[in-house]
Amino acid sequence: MKREADGDMGSPQKRSRRGDEEVRLLIPSKVxxxxxxxxxxxxxxxxxxxxxxxxxxxxxxxxxxxWSVRE
Structure with a gap:
């Protein structure tokens, strides 16, 4: 039996396996x-x-x- 994801939005998601984590960082271009x-x-x-x-x-x-802005 498959487990459903918590929450009621969208389809169930697969649980991540160890090592499958993802972190996204927004880094300004200047650094x-x-x-x-x-x-x-x-x-x-x-x-x-x-x-x-x-x-x-x-x-x-x-x-x-x-840039031109017109009313």
């Missing part, structure tokens, strides 16, 4: 370089030490220009 490190040294060290997958998403493109 991301410090976390990644020169040549990726820090992030490589973290991946090795914790046997973790640490994907680094590409930043959203920033558009510089003139």
């Amino acid at each position: 991301a370089g410090s976390i990644i490190g020169k040549g990726g040294q820090n992030i490589t060290k973290l991946r090795g030490q914790f046997k973790a997958t640490l994907p680094i998403p590409q930043p959203y493109p920033v558009t510089n220009g003139v």
Whole structure:
């Protein structure tokens, strides 16, 4: 017999197995370089030490220009 997830929203979710935990952090662009490190040294060290997958998403493109607002 399968257990249902707590709560009444959506379909039941599978229980995570040990080691399947995920933590998401929002890191401002201006400090991301410090976390990644020169040549990726820090992030490589973290991946090795914790046997973790640490994907680094590409930043959203920033558009510089003139914006017009009309009423």
